[in-house]
Amino acid sequence: MTTTDPHRTQQDPASGEDAGTPADVGPWGGPAEARTVSLARDGARKRQRRARSIPHGTDRAQTEPKPTRPLRPTLRGWLGRGGGQAVNVVAADEFRGTTVQVCGLYPFSVGTGTPMIGVPLGKNLATGASVCCDPISWFQRANLLSNPSMFVLGKPGLGKSSLTRRMATGLAGYGTLPLVLGDLKPDYVDLIRALDGQVITLGRGRGYLNILDPGEAHAAAARLQGEADRLNRAAAAAVGSAAATLRAEGLKVTRLAAQVLADAHGRRHTMIAALLTILRAAPPTDREEAIVDRALKWLDEHHEGIPVLADLLAVIRQAPDEVRQVALDRGDLNRYRAITEDLEASLIGLTTGGRLGEVFSRPTTTPMRRDRPVVYDVSSIDDSESDLQAAILLACWSAGFGTVNVATALADAGLEPQRHYFVILDELWRALRAGRGMVDRVDALTRLNRARGVGLAMISHTMSDLLALPSEEDRMKARGFVERAGMVICGGLPGAEMPQLTAAVPMSGAEQQMLASWQDPPAWDAVTGHEAEPPGRGRFLIKVGGRPGIPIRVELTRAELEVNDTNKLWHTTSRAGRQNAAAPSDPVDVEVLP
Ligand SMILES: Nc1ncnc2c1ncn2[C@@H]1O[C@H](COP(=O)(O)OP(=O)(O)OP(=O)(O)O)[C@@H](O)[C@H]1O
Ligand SMILES: [Mg+2]
16 A cells, blocks of 8 residues: 555555555656655655654654554554544443442442532542532532532531631622521621722621611612613604514513512511511411501601611500501500500600610611622620520521622613622521421521522531421421522431431431541640541532532642631630730729739
8 A cells, every 4th residue: 555645644554555656757757856756755655664663662663753654553553544433422321339349340430529519618528639519509500409509517616607707708609699697607798808899897886787677678679660761762763573572571570570569578577577486486466567568668658767666655645547457456546556566665665765676666877788798797786685696697598688689680671780699597407496387488498598599508417406396387387498509518417316417318328327426526635635537627528419428638728727716715724813914905803814
Protein backbone atom coordinates (compact mmCIF):
# COMPACT_ATOMS: atom_id res chain seq x y z
CA MET A 1 0.00 0.00 0.00
CA THR A 2 1.37 3.38 -0.95
CA THR A 3 0.80 6.12 1.50
CA THR A 4 1.41 9.72 0.63
CA ASP A 5 -0.89 11.05 3.27
CA PRO A 6 1.28 13.29 5.43
CA HIS A 7 -0.98 12.55 8.41
CA ARG A 8 -0.42 8.83 8.17
CA THR A 9 1.73 8.06 11.17
CA GLN A 10 2.07 4.31 11.24
CA GLN A 11 2.58 1.34 9.00
CA ASP A 12 -0.48 -0.46 7.83
CA PRO A 13 -0.48 -3.39 10.18
CA ALA A 14 -2.35 -5.63 7.72
CA SER A 15 -0.25 -5.36 4.57
CA GLY A 16 3.18 -4.63 5.95
CA GLU A 17 3.98 -3.25 2.49
CA ASP A 18 6.76 -0.69 2.23
CA ALA A 19 5.05 2.50 1.25
CA GLY A 20 8.24 4.16 0.21
CA THR A 21 9.11 2.12 -2.93
CA PRO A 22 11.96 3.94 -4.74
CA ALA A 23 10.77 5.70 -7.88
CA ASP A 24 13.35 7.84 -9.68
CA VAL A 25 11.25 8.68 -12.67
CA GLY A 26 7.99 10.40 -12.30
CA PRO A 27 4.88 9.20 -14.02
CA TRP A 28 4.72 12.34 -16.20
CA GLY A 29 8.02 11.62 -17.99
CA GLY A 30 9.68 15.09 -18.58
CA PRO A 31 13.04 15.65 -16.77
CA ALA A 32 12.11 19.00 -15.17
CA GLU A 33 8.76 17.72 -14.01
CA ALA A 34 10.38 14.50 -12.91
CA ARG A 35 12.79 16.46 -10.74
CA THR A 36 10.02 18.44 -9.06
CA VAL A 37 7.94 15.33 -8.45
CA SER A 38 10.97 13.43 -7.23
CA LEU A 39 11.80 16.20 -4.73
CA ALA A 40 8.26 16.18 -3.46
CA ARG A 41 8.36 12.42 -3.11
CA ASP A 42 11.68 12.49 -1.32
CA GLY A 43 10.17 14.77 1.29
CA ALA A 44 7.12 12.56 1.66
CA ARG A 45 9.26 9.43 1.90
CA LYS A 46 11.49 10.93 4.54
CA ARG A 47 8.48 11.85 6.61
CA GLN A 48 7.03 8.38 6.18
CA ARG A 49 10.26 6.69 7.16
CA ARG A 50 10.63 8.90 10.17
CA ALA A 51 7.07 8.18 11.17
CA ARG A 52 7.42 4.43 10.78
CA SER A 53 10.82 3.91 12.34
CA ILE A 54 10.64 2.24 15.72
CA PRO A 55 13.35 3.37 18.14
CA HIS A 56 15.62 0.30 18.58
CA GLY A 57 18.46 2.14 20.14
CA THR A 58 20.22 2.87 16.81
CA ASP A 59 22.27 6.01 16.38
CA ARG A 60 19.63 7.57 14.14
CA ALA A 61 16.89 7.02 16.63
CA GLN A 62 18.95 8.72 19.28
CA THR A 63 19.86 11.72 17.16
CA GLU A 64 16.47 12.31 15.48
CA PRO A 65 13.57 13.82 17.39
CA LYS A 66 11.30 11.30 19.03
CA PRO A 67 8.58 10.03 16.68
CA THR A 68 5.07 11.19 17.45
CA ARG A 69 3.59 7.86 16.42
CA PRO A 70 1.47 6.37 19.18
CA LEU A 71 2.73 2.96 20.22
CA ARG A 72 -0.69 1.63 20.97
CA PRO A 73 -4.11 2.34 19.53
CA THR A 74 -5.98 5.24 21.04
CA LEU A 75 -9.36 4.76 22.71
CA ARG A 76 -10.95 5.02 19.28
CA GLY A 77 -8.56 2.58 17.54
CA TRP A 78 -5.48 3.25 15.33
CA LEU A 79 -5.46 6.79 14.08
CA GLY A 80 -5.75 7.60 10.37
CA ARG A 81 -7.12 6.01 7.29
CA GLY A 82 -7.40 2.24 7.42
CA GLY A 83 -6.71 2.20 11.14
CA GLY A 84 -10.27 1.29 12.03
CA GLN A 85 -10.84 4.45 14.05
CA ALA A 86 -14.25 4.40 15.75
CA VAL A 87 -16.40 7.49 15.58
CA ASN A 88 -17.96 6.89 18.96
CA VAL A 89 -16.76 5.10 22.08
CA VAL A 90 -19.58 3.23 23.74
CA ALA A 91 -19.61 3.77 27.47
CA ALA A 92 -19.04 0.66 29.52
CA ASP A 93 -22.07 -0.74 31.32
CA GLU A 94 -22.27 0.29 34.94
CA PHE A 95 -23.70 -1.82 37.72
CA ARG A 96 -24.36 -0.86 41.31
CA GLY A 97 -23.77 -3.22 44.19
CA THR A 98 -22.78 -3.34 47.80
CA THR A 99 -19.12 -3.21 48.79
CA VAL A 100 -19.40 -6.86 49.84
CA GLN A 101 -20.24 -7.88 46.27
CA VAL A 102 -18.23 -5.48 44.15
CA CYS A 103 -14.95 -5.84 46.03
CA GLY A 104 -14.39 -9.03 44.00
CA LEU A 105 -14.25 -6.93 40.83
CA TYR A 106 -11.20 -4.98 42.02
CA PRO A 107 -9.75 -2.86 40.33
CA PHE A 108 -12.79 -2.17 38.15
CA SER A 109 -15.01 -0.87 40.92
CA VAL A 110 -15.31 2.84 41.67
CA GLY A 111 -17.29 4.76 44.26
CA THR A 112 -20.29 6.70 42.99
CA GLY A 113 -19.44 10.32 42.45
CA THR A 114 -21.43 13.22 43.85
CA PRO A 115 -22.65 16.04 41.65
CA MET A 116 -20.21 18.95 41.58
CA ILE A 117 -23.10 21.38 41.77
CA GLY A 118 -23.63 23.72 44.67
CA VAL A 119 -21.58 25.19 47.49
CA PRO A 120 -18.29 23.33 48.10
CA LEU A 121 -18.67 21.82 51.56
CA GLY A 122 -15.62 19.62 52.03
CA LYS A 123 -14.27 16.17 51.28
CA ASN A 124 -16.09 12.87 50.97
CA LEU A 125 -14.86 10.84 53.93
CA ALA A 126 -14.86 7.60 51.90
CA THR A 127 -13.26 8.71 48.63
CA GLY A 128 -11.61 12.05 49.43
CA ALA A 129 -13.49 13.62 46.50
CA SER A 130 -14.82 17.16 46.85
CA VAL A 131 -18.48 17.39 47.74
CA CYS A 132 -20.61 20.32 46.66
CA CYS A 133 -24.09 20.56 48.10
CA ASP A 134 -26.81 22.99 49.06
CA PRO A 135 -30.56 22.60 48.87
CA ILE A 136 -31.14 25.36 46.31
CA SER A 137 -28.53 24.24 43.76
CA TRP A 138 -29.46 20.57 44.17
CA PHE A 139 -33.10 21.45 43.59
CA GLN A 140 -32.73 24.08 40.88
CA ARG A 141 -29.70 22.98 38.89
CA ALA A 142 -29.04 19.34 39.70
CA ASN A 143 -32.70 18.26 39.93
CA LEU A 144 -31.84 15.97 42.82
CA LEU A 145 -34.41 17.17 45.35
CA SER A 146 -38.17 17.35 45.32
CA ASN A 147 -38.15 20.69 47.16
CA PRO A 148 -35.37 23.14 48.09
CA SER A 149 -35.21 22.43 51.81
CA MET A 150 -32.94 20.65 54.23
CA PHE A 151 -33.13 19.51 57.82
CA VAL A 152 -29.90 19.36 59.84
CA LEU A 153 -29.77 17.15 62.93
CA GLY A 154 -26.88 16.61 65.31
CA LYS A 155 -25.72 16.90 68.89
CA PRO A 156 -24.75 20.37 70.18
CA GLY A 157 -21.41 21.85 69.20
CA LEU A 158 -20.70 19.53 66.27
CA GLY A 159 -20.92 22.26 63.63
CA LYS A 160 -24.52 22.38 62.37
CA SER A 161 -24.66 26.17 62.35
CA SER A 162 -21.17 26.31 60.81
CA LEU A 163 -22.29 24.02 57.98
CA THR A 164 -25.36 26.17 57.36
CA ARG A 165 -23.25 29.32 57.46
CA ARG A 166 -20.98 27.79 54.81
CA MET A 167 -24.00 27.15 52.61
CA ALA A 168 -25.33 30.65 53.22
CA THR A 169 -21.94 32.15 52.31
CA GLY A 170 -21.69 30.10 49.11
CA LEU A 171 -25.26 30.81 48.12
CA ALA A 172 -24.72 34.52 48.70
CA GLY A 173 -21.86 34.18 46.20
CA TYR A 174 -24.29 32.66 43.69
CA GLY A 175 -26.72 35.56 44.19
CA THR A 176 -29.16 33.97 46.66
CA LEU A 177 -29.90 36.14 49.69
CA PRO A 178 -29.63 34.50 53.11
CA LEU A 179 -32.43 35.46 55.52
CA VAL A 180 -32.02 34.49 59.16
CA LEU A 181 -35.48 35.11 60.56
CA GLY A 182 -34.70 35.06 64.24
CA ASP A 183 -31.19 34.32 65.49
CA LEU A 184 -31.55 33.25 69.11
CA LYS A 185 -27.83 32.73 69.83
CA PRO A 186 -26.55 34.86 67.78
CA ASP A 187 -24.80 32.57 65.27
CA TYR A 188 -25.26 34.49 62.04
CA VAL A 189 -24.85 38.16 62.92
CA ASP A 190 -21.11 38.30 62.14
CA LEU A 191 -21.59 36.48 58.85
CA ILE A 192 -24.42 38.70 57.64
CA ARG A 193 -22.44 41.77 58.65
CA ALA A 194 -19.43 40.40 56.75
CA LEU A 195 -21.70 39.90 53.71
CA ASP A 196 -22.67 43.59 53.96
CA GLY A 197 -26.17 42.60 54.99
CA GLN A 198 -28.70 44.09 57.34
CA VAL A 199 -28.62 43.25 61.05
CA ILE A 200 -31.93 44.06 62.74
CA THR A 201 -31.78 43.89 66.52
CA LEU A 202 -35.02 43.24 68.35
CA GLY A 203 -35.63 43.06 72.08
CA ARG A 204 -36.73 45.10 75.04
CA GLY A 205 -35.16 48.51 74.77
CA ARG A 206 -33.12 47.42 71.75
CA GLY A 207 -35.42 47.54 68.75
CA TYR A 208 -39.10 47.28 67.89
CA LEU A 209 -41.17 45.58 65.23
CA ASN A 210 -44.61 47.04 64.65
CA ILE A 211 -46.83 44.15 63.65
CA LEU A 212 -49.31 46.53 61.98
CA ASP A 213 -46.60 47.88 59.69
CA PRO A 214 -47.28 46.61 56.15
CA GLY A 215 -43.58 47.08 55.35
CA GLU A 216 -42.98 47.68 51.68
CA ALA A 217 -46.36 46.24 50.65
CA HIS A 218 -48.13 49.57 50.11
CA ALA A 219 -45.27 51.11 48.12
CA ALA A 220 -44.96 47.91 46.06
CA ALA A 221 -48.70 47.79 45.39
CA ALA A 222 -48.66 51.43 44.22
CA ARG A 223 -45.74 50.64 41.92
CA LEU A 224 -47.55 47.61 40.52
CA GLN A 225 -50.73 49.62 39.97
CA GLY A 226 -48.70 52.28 38.12
CA GLU A 227 -47.25 49.60 35.87
CA ALA A 228 -50.74 48.14 35.26
CA ASP A 229 -52.03 51.59 34.26
CA ARG A 230 -49.11 52.04 31.88
CA LEU A 231 -49.80 48.65 30.27
CA ASN A 232 -53.51 49.48 29.95
CA ARG A 233 -52.71 52.80 28.27
CA ALA A 234 -50.33 51.04 25.88
CA ALA A 235 -53.05 48.44 25.16
CA ALA A 236 -55.52 51.20 24.28
CA ALA A 237 -53.04 52.69 21.81
CA ALA A 238 -52.11 49.34 20.23
CA VAL A 239 -54.14 47.20 17.82
CA GLY A 240 -54.70 43.48 17.15
CA SER A 241 -52.87 40.77 19.07
CA ALA A 242 -50.36 43.25 20.59
CA ALA A 243 -53.26 45.06 22.31
CA ALA A 244 -54.66 41.78 23.63
CA THR A 245 -51.25 40.78 25.04
CA LEU A 246 -50.79 44.16 26.71
CA ARG A 247 -54.29 44.02 28.19
CA ALA A 248 -53.65 40.54 29.60
CA GLU A 249 -50.37 41.75 31.08
CA GLY A 250 -52.10 44.75 32.63
CA LEU A 251 -54.73 42.50 34.17
CA LYS A 252 -52.05 40.23 35.63
CA VAL A 253 -50.17 43.15 37.21
CA THR A 254 -53.41 44.59 38.65
CA ARG A 255 -54.08 41.19 40.24
CA LEU A 256 -50.53 41.12 41.67
CA ALA A 257 -51.07 44.55 43.26
CA ALA A 258 -54.29 43.36 44.90
CA GLN A 259 -52.57 40.18 46.12
CA VAL A 260 -49.73 42.13 47.74
CA LEU A 261 -52.21 44.28 49.67
CA ALA A 262 -54.37 41.31 50.67
CA ASP A 263 -51.30 39.40 51.85
CA ALA A 264 -50.12 42.34 53.97
CA HIS A 265 -53.57 42.66 55.54
CA GLY A 266 -53.77 38.91 56.22
CA ARG A 267 -50.34 38.92 57.83
CA ARG A 268 -51.26 41.69 60.28
CA HIS A 269 -54.44 39.91 61.20
CA THR A 270 -52.63 36.58 61.70
CA MET A 271 -49.97 38.23 63.85
CA ILE A 272 -52.56 39.83 66.15
CA ALA A 273 -54.32 36.47 66.46
CA ALA A 274 -50.97 34.79 67.21
CA LEU A 275 -50.05 37.34 69.88
CA LEU A 276 -53.46 36.99 71.51
CA THR A 277 -53.08 33.18 71.47
CA ILE A 278 -49.67 33.35 73.13
CA LEU A 279 -50.83 35.93 75.67
CA ARG A 280 -53.98 34.09 76.71
CA ALA A 281 -52.73 30.54 76.07
CA ALA A 282 -55.92 30.10 74.04
CA PRO A 283 -56.92 31.29 70.58
CA PRO A 284 -59.25 34.31 70.17
CA THR A 285 -62.91 33.62 69.35
CA ASP A 286 -64.29 33.87 65.84
CA ARG A 287 -66.15 37.04 66.78
CA GLU A 288 -62.99 38.66 68.15
CA GLU A 289 -61.11 37.80 64.96
CA ALA A 290 -63.87 39.37 62.88
CA ILE A 291 -63.76 42.52 65.04
CA VAL A 292 -59.97 42.80 64.64
CA ASP A 293 -60.25 42.24 60.90
CA ARG A 294 -62.89 44.96 60.44
CA ALA A 295 -61.06 47.37 62.75
CA LEU A 296 -57.87 46.93 60.68
CA LYS A 297 -59.78 47.72 57.48
CA TRP A 298 -61.30 50.78 59.16
CA LEU A 299 -57.79 51.90 60.17
CA ASP A 300 -56.56 51.46 56.58
CA GLU A 301 -59.31 53.74 55.32
CA HIS A 302 -59.24 56.41 58.01
CA HIS A 303 -55.80 56.45 59.62
CA GLU A 304 -53.02 58.71 58.37
CA GLY A 305 -49.62 57.03 58.33
CA ILE A 306 -48.72 53.64 59.75
CA PRO A 307 -50.93 52.57 62.68
CA VAL A 308 -49.64 50.90 65.86
CA LEU A 309 -51.47 48.57 68.25
CA ALA A 310 -52.63 51.54 70.33
CA ASP A 311 -54.49 52.89 67.28
CA LEU A 312 -56.25 49.54 66.87
CA LEU A 313 -57.29 49.65 70.52
CA ALA A 314 -58.58 53.20 70.03
CA VAL A 315 -60.72 52.11 67.05
CA ILE A 316 -62.27 49.26 69.03
CA ARG A 317 -63.06 51.66 71.89
CA GLN A 318 -64.44 54.22 69.44
CA ALA A 319 -66.95 51.62 68.17
CA PRO A 320 -67.44 52.67 64.53
CA ASP A 321 -70.57 51.26 62.87
CA GLU A 322 -68.67 48.79 60.63
CA VAL A 323 -67.01 47.22 63.66
CA ARG A 324 -70.25 47.14 65.67
CA GLN A 325 -71.93 45.28 62.82
CA VAL A 326 -69.50 42.35 62.96
CA ALA A 327 -69.58 42.40 66.77
CA LEU A 328 -73.36 41.68 66.49
CA ASP A 329 -74.26 44.15 69.23
CA ARG A 330 -77.86 44.45 67.91
CA GLY A 331 -77.67 48.26 68.16
CA ASP A 332 -76.90 48.19 71.87
CA LEU A 333 -73.63 49.95 72.77
CA ASN A 334 -73.52 48.34 76.20
CA ARG A 335 -73.71 44.93 74.57
CA TYR A 336 -70.82 45.98 72.27
CA ARG A 337 -68.72 46.97 75.30
CA ALA A 338 -69.39 43.63 76.94
CA ILE A 339 -68.47 41.71 73.77
CA THR A 340 -65.19 43.59 73.25
CA GLU A 341 -64.16 43.66 76.91
CA ASP A 342 -61.79 40.68 76.79
CA LEU A 343 -60.27 41.83 73.52
CA GLU A 344 -59.75 45.30 74.93
CA ALA A 345 -58.07 43.87 78.02
CA SER A 346 -55.69 41.78 75.90
CA LEU A 347 -54.86 44.72 73.64
CA ILE A 348 -54.16 46.89 76.69
CA GLY A 349 -51.71 44.18 77.80
CA LEU A 350 -50.04 44.27 74.39
CA THR A 351 -49.80 48.06 74.17
CA THR A 352 -48.67 48.97 77.64
CA GLY A 353 -45.59 46.81 78.00
CA GLY A 354 -46.43 43.68 79.92
CA ARG A 355 -45.16 40.25 79.00
CA LEU A 356 -45.17 40.70 75.22
CA GLY A 357 -46.20 44.24 74.51
CA GLU A 358 -43.29 46.56 74.31
CA VAL A 359 -41.47 45.02 71.35
CA PHE A 360 -44.54 44.98 69.11
CA SER A 361 -46.37 48.13 70.10
CA ARG A 362 -44.01 50.83 68.84
CA PRO A 363 -43.11 51.87 65.29
CA THR A 364 -40.61 49.57 63.56
CA THR A 365 -37.07 50.77 64.21
CA THR A 366 -35.37 49.17 61.18
CA PRO A 367 -37.51 48.18 58.17
CA MET A 368 -36.31 45.01 56.45
CA ARG A 369 -34.76 45.32 52.99
CA ARG A 370 -35.44 42.83 50.24
CA ASP A 371 -32.19 43.26 48.32
CA ARG A 372 -29.74 42.37 51.10
CA PRO A 373 -28.93 39.41 53.32
CA VAL A 374 -30.83 39.97 56.57
CA VAL A 375 -30.59 38.66 60.12
CA TYR A 376 -33.00 39.41 62.95
CA ASP A 377 -30.85 39.38 66.07
CA VAL A 378 -33.18 38.32 68.89
CA SER A 379 -30.44 36.95 71.11
CA SER A 380 -31.14 39.46 73.88
CA ILE A 381 -34.31 37.61 74.83
CA ASP A 382 -33.66 35.23 77.62
CA ASP A 383 -34.50 31.54 77.23
CA SER A 384 -36.74 31.76 80.26
CA GLU A 385 -39.08 34.10 78.36
CA SER A 386 -40.38 31.42 76.06
CA ASP A 387 -43.61 33.31 75.31
CA LEU A 388 -41.76 36.38 74.14
CA GLN A 389 -39.33 34.22 72.14
CA ALA A 390 -42.26 32.53 70.38
CA ALA A 391 -43.97 35.82 69.67
CA ILE A 392 -40.86 37.49 68.37
CA LEU A 393 -39.94 34.54 66.16
CA LEU A 394 -43.44 34.54 64.69
CA ALA A 395 -43.20 38.27 64.06
CA CYS A 396 -39.81 37.83 62.33
CA TRP A 397 -41.12 35.01 60.14
CA SER A 398 -44.17 37.06 59.26
CA ALA A 399 -42.12 40.15 58.37
CA GLY A 400 -39.56 38.05 56.45
CA PHE A 401 -42.08 36.18 54.36
CA GLY A 402 -44.04 39.40 53.77
CA THR A 403 -40.89 40.89 52.24
CA VAL A 404 -40.32 37.74 50.15
CA ASN A 405 -43.90 38.04 48.84
CA VAL A 406 -43.38 41.64 47.81
CA ALA A 407 -40.13 40.74 46.03
CA THR A 408 -41.81 37.84 44.21
CA ALA A 409 -44.74 40.01 43.04
CA LEU A 410 -42.41 42.74 41.75
CA ALA A 411 -40.30 40.13 39.94
CA ASP A 412 -43.42 38.52 38.43
CA ALA A 413 -44.44 41.89 37.03
CA GLY A 414 -40.95 42.30 35.55
CA LEU A 415 -40.23 45.39 37.66
CA GLU A 416 -37.34 43.86 39.59
CA PRO A 417 -34.99 40.92 39.03
CA GLN A 418 -36.10 37.53 40.34
CA ARG A 419 -34.47 36.98 43.74
CA HIS A 420 -34.12 33.74 45.59
CA TYR A 421 -33.79 33.60 49.35
CA PHE A 422 -32.22 31.04 51.67
CA VAL A 423 -34.29 31.14 54.85
CA ILE A 424 -32.56 29.74 57.94
CA LEU A 425 -34.57 28.59 60.94
CA ASP A 426 -31.83 27.61 63.42
CA GLU A 427 -32.56 26.21 66.89
CA LEU A 428 -35.92 25.08 65.58
CA TRP A 429 -36.61 22.99 68.69
CA ARG A 430 -36.69 26.16 70.78
CA ALA A 431 -39.13 27.80 68.40
CA LEU A 432 -41.40 24.76 68.28
CA ARG A 433 -41.49 24.38 72.03
CA ALA A 434 -42.05 28.07 72.57
CA GLY A 435 -45.79 27.86 72.28
CA ARG A 436 -48.94 26.75 70.57
CA GLY A 437 -49.27 27.53 66.92
CA MET A 438 -45.55 27.42 66.22
CA VAL A 439 -45.66 23.95 64.68
CA ASP A 440 -48.50 24.95 62.36
CA ARG A 441 -46.62 28.03 61.33
CA VAL A 442 -43.45 26.12 60.42
CA ASP A 443 -45.65 23.50 58.78
CA ALA A 444 -47.14 26.16 56.50
CA LEU A 445 -43.67 27.51 55.68
CA THR A 446 -42.24 24.10 54.80
CA ARG A 447 -45.08 23.36 52.44
CA LEU A 448 -44.90 26.67 50.59
CA ASN A 449 -41.17 27.18 50.19
CA ARG A 450 -41.10 25.83 46.62
CA ALA A 451 -43.95 28.07 45.49
CA ARG A 452 -42.38 31.15 47.09
CA GLY A 453 -38.95 30.65 45.54
CA VAL A 454 -37.15 30.25 48.85
CA GLY A 455 -34.81 27.55 50.04
CA LEU A 456 -35.32 26.55 53.65
CA ALA A 457 -32.80 25.26 56.21
CA MET A 458 -34.20 23.88 59.47
CA ILE A 459 -31.75 23.00 62.21
CA SER A 460 -32.42 21.10 65.40
CA HIS A 461 -30.62 18.74 67.75
CA THR A 462 -32.34 15.38 67.79
CA MET A 463 -35.55 13.72 66.71
CA SER A 464 -36.46 13.38 70.38
CA ASP A 465 -36.51 17.19 70.61
CA LEU A 466 -39.09 17.29 67.87
CA LEU A 467 -41.08 14.46 69.37
CA ALA A 468 -41.14 15.99 72.85
CA LEU A 469 -44.00 18.32 71.94
CA PRO A 470 -47.05 18.05 74.19
CA SER A 471 -49.73 17.16 71.65
CA GLU A 472 -49.68 14.08 69.42
CA GLU A 473 -50.87 16.17 66.47
CA ASP A 474 -47.88 18.52 66.82
CA ARG A 475 -45.50 15.57 67.15
CA MET A 476 -46.74 14.09 63.89
CA LYS A 477 -46.37 17.43 62.14
CA ALA A 478 -42.85 17.91 63.54
CA ARG A 479 -41.80 14.49 62.23
CA GLY A 480 -43.26 15.55 58.89
CA PHE A 481 -40.68 18.37 58.69
CA VAL A 482 -37.89 15.78 58.54
CA GLU A 483 -39.80 13.45 56.22
CA ARG A 484 -40.70 16.22 53.79
CA ALA A 485 -37.30 17.94 53.76
CA GLY A 486 -35.59 17.62 50.37
CA MET A 487 -32.40 16.47 52.10
CA VAL A 488 -31.54 15.50 55.65
CA ILE A 489 -28.03 16.15 56.94
CA CYS A 490 -27.10 14.24 60.08
CA GLY A 491 -24.18 14.87 62.40
CA GLY A 492 -23.23 12.77 65.41
CA LEU A 493 -26.33 11.36 67.11
CA PRO A 494 -26.80 8.96 70.01
CA GLY A 495 -27.66 5.34 69.20
CA ALA A 496 -30.99 5.71 71.02
CA GLU A 497 -32.08 8.20 68.35
CA MET A 498 -31.81 5.71 65.52
CA PRO A 499 -35.27 4.06 65.69
CA GLN A 500 -36.96 7.48 65.50
CA LEU A 501 -34.56 8.75 62.86
CA THR A 502 -34.80 5.71 60.61
CA ALA A 503 -38.60 5.93 60.80
CA ALA A 504 -38.30 9.30 59.04
CA VAL A 505 -35.13 8.74 56.94
CA PRO A 506 -34.13 5.21 55.86
CA MET A 507 -30.55 4.44 56.95
CA SER A 508 -28.36 1.36 56.66
CA GLY A 509 -26.77 -0.23 59.75
CA ALA A 510 -23.33 1.09 58.70
CA GLU A 511 -24.67 4.63 58.39
CA GLN A 512 -26.27 4.41 61.82
CA GLN A 513 -22.99 3.19 63.33
CA MET A 514 -21.13 6.03 61.65
CA LEU A 515 -23.47 8.63 63.16
CA ALA A 516 -23.22 7.03 66.59
CA SER A 517 -19.40 7.03 66.41
CA TRP A 518 -19.36 10.77 65.64
CA GLN A 519 -21.00 11.61 68.92
CA ASP A 520 -18.28 9.96 70.99
CA PRO A 521 -16.70 12.30 73.51
CA PRO A 522 -13.34 13.87 72.62
CA ALA A 523 -10.16 12.36 74.06
CA TRP A 524 -8.04 14.11 76.70
CA ASP A 525 -4.73 15.31 75.34
CA ALA A 526 -2.33 14.30 78.13
CA VAL A 527 0.46 16.62 76.85
CA THR A 528 -1.40 19.90 76.61
CA GLY A 529 -4.02 19.05 79.20
CA HIS A 530 -6.66 20.20 76.75
CA GLU A 531 -9.48 18.25 75.29
CA ALA A 532 -8.88 17.17 71.71
CA GLU A 533 -11.38 18.13 69.03
CA PRO A 534 -14.60 16.10 69.23
CA PRO A 535 -14.39 13.24 66.69
CA GLY A 536 -17.66 14.24 65.07
CA ARG A 537 -17.02 17.96 64.70
CA GLY A 538 -17.64 19.02 61.11
CA ARG A 539 -18.62 15.48 60.02
CA PHE A 540 -22.00 14.98 58.41
CA LEU A 541 -23.93 12.43 56.41
CA ILE A 542 -25.98 13.85 53.53
CA LYS A 543 -29.12 11.79 52.90
CA VAL A 544 -31.41 12.36 49.96
CA GLY A 545 -34.41 10.02 50.02
CA GLY A 546 -33.46 6.37 50.24
CA ARG A 547 -30.10 6.82 48.49
CA PRO A 548 -26.88 5.85 50.24
CA GLY A 549 -25.64 8.75 52.37
CA ILE A 550 -22.60 10.86 51.47
CA PRO A 551 -20.29 11.18 54.48
CA ILE A 552 -18.40 14.47 54.43
CA ARG A 553 -16.02 16.51 56.52
CA VAL A 554 -16.55 20.24 56.40
CA GLU A 555 -13.28 22.13 56.39
CA LEU A 556 -13.58 25.71 57.53
CA THR A 557 -11.30 28.34 56.06
CA ARG A 558 -9.51 30.81 58.32
CA ALA A 559 -11.87 33.61 57.32
CA GLU A 560 -14.80 31.42 58.28
CA LEU A 561 -13.31 30.43 61.60
CA GLU A 562 -13.16 34.12 62.48
CA VAL A 563 -16.86 34.67 61.86
CA ASN A 564 -17.90 31.19 62.99
CA ASP A 565 -16.65 31.20 66.52
CA THR A 566 -19.63 30.55 68.74
CA ASN A 567 -17.39 30.06 71.78
CA LYS A 568 -16.18 33.70 71.77
CA LEU A 569 -17.17 34.37 75.36
CA TRP A 570 -14.87 31.57 76.54
CA HIS A 571 -11.59 32.73 74.99
CA THR A 572 -10.43 34.88 77.86
CA THR A 573 -10.15 33.57 81.37
CA SER A 574 -12.41 35.13 83.94
CA ARG A 575 -10.25 37.64 85.88
CA ALA A 576 -12.50 38.30 88.84
CA GLY A 577 -10.69 37.67 92.10
CA ARG A 578 -7.16 37.61 90.63
CA GLN A 579 -4.39 39.88 91.93
CA ASN A 580 -3.39 41.17 88.48
CA ALA A 581 -6.87 41.67 87.26
CA ALA A 582 -7.78 45.08 85.90
CA ALA A 583 -9.66 47.21 88.38
CA PRO A 584 -13.38 46.51 88.10
CA SER A 585 -15.33 49.32 86.52
CA ASP A 586 -18.27 48.67 88.83
CA PRO A 587 -17.71 49.71 92.42
CA VAL A 588 -18.16 46.15 93.66
CA ASP A 589 -16.23 44.57 96.46
CA VAL A 590 -13.89 42.04 94.85
CA GLU A 591 -12.02 39.83 97.27
CA VAL A 592 -8.33 39.65 96.28
CA LEU A 593 -6.96 36.15 96.61
CA PRO A 594 -3.32 35.61 97.63
N1 LIG B 1 -15.77 21.88 60.47
C1 LIG B 1 -15.29 22.48 61.52
N2 LIG B 1 -13.96 22.56 61.73
C2 LIG B 1 -13.47 23.17 62.83
N3 LIG B 1 -14.22 23.75 63.78
C3 LIG B 1 -15.54 23.72 63.63
C4 LIG B 1 -16.15 23.08 62.51
N4 LIG B 1 -17.49 23.18 62.63
C5 LIG B 1 -17.70 23.86 63.78
N5 LIG B 1 -16.55 24.19 64.36
C6 LIG B 1 -16.43 24.92 65.63
O1 LIG B 1 -17.22 24.26 66.61
C7 LIG B 1 -17.90 25.21 67.43
C8 LIG B 1 -19.39 24.90 67.45
O2 LIG B 1 -19.90 24.98 66.14
P1 LIG B 1 -21.43 25.32 65.82
O3 LIG B 1 -21.91 26.47 66.63
O4 LIG B 1 -21.55 25.39 64.35
O5 LIG B 1 -22.13 24.00 66.36
P2 LIG B 1 -23.67 23.66 66.45
O6 LIG B 1 -23.82 22.24 66.08
O7 LIG B 1 -24.48 24.64 65.67
O8 LIG B 1 -23.96 23.85 67.98
P3 LIG B 1 -25.36 24.11 68.69
O9 LIG B 1 -26.16 22.86 68.55
O10 LIG B 1 -25.00 24.39 70.11
O11 LIG B 1 -26.00 25.26 68.00
C9 LIG B 1 -17.58 26.59 66.87
O12 LIG B 1 -16.62 27.20 67.68
C10 LIG B 1 -17.01 26.33 65.50
O13 LIG B 1 -16.03 27.26 65.12
MG1 LIG C 1 -25.96 26.05 66.26
